[in-house]
Amino acid sequence: MGRAPCCEKMGMKKGPWSSEEDQILISYIQQNGHGNWRALPKLAGLLRCGKSCRLRWINYLRPDIKRGNFSGEEEETIIQLHQQLGNRWAAIAAKLPGRTDNEIKNVWHTHLKKKLKNCDQFTHDQVRKESNVKMQVDAENPRNSPQHSASELSSVTDSSAMARRIIKSEQVLESSESSKIPKIDEIFWPEELGLDNENTGFPGIEEFQKFQESGDVDAEMDFWDNLLSGAGELQDLPDF
């Protein structure tokens, strides 16, 4: 259909809101409700378009807005919901009380996307690595089952589980101030440091690989919890 933008009228103010404007909008909505957004600015005495007022109220001034950093739990929820719903930010926001679609969208683009990118990179490397190992094993033992190999690979391509690993591992790092604890990249990409897959120096690496193979995410989360609670013991790690 094509419709003229709501702010086409000249004289409408744009850009950041002043505290005076905020106050006018808050007190008007508290007294009268928002009603017709388009009519609101005129009635409230604001030189803004209705769209701008609505956005300001929904994303910033609403009393039930929860401000501050997202918890790991919230981030995990967003990742899982995004996997299910895609970029339907409003639908995702509906599952997170006090969070707005705009805020979630921002967090996604600034934090979570990067995490998943790292995760994808890890997954890609891991698949490649496991494929190489598999090819080597197959060459040595042609009777190896192809189905078994597929299930092994599927466990590392579950991006939700991977995201959980990333978040949990970051919690491990945040929980300790020891400079001897390797960064997540160092845990996940030991080959870049010249360490082979068999002996990374990462404590519990065998259990970690076991969970990956089984695909038992909950058991893996328990593993991370144990690692988190025993983060202090990681000081025994070799220098990287």
Place this chain on the structure above:
DNA sequence: AATATGTGCAACCGCGATAAC
């Protein structure tokens, strides 16, 4: 200390859906 670059976030824009006429 000055400048360049990166990051986070609030706000804007355009479009589709839908209600109202």
Place this chain on the structure above:
DNA sequence: CGTTATCGCGGTTGCACATAT
């Protein structure tokens, strides 16, 4: 039933601040 107005959503932009060089 077609047209118009409004709302709500998702994508994008631009600015302020932080960090690196």
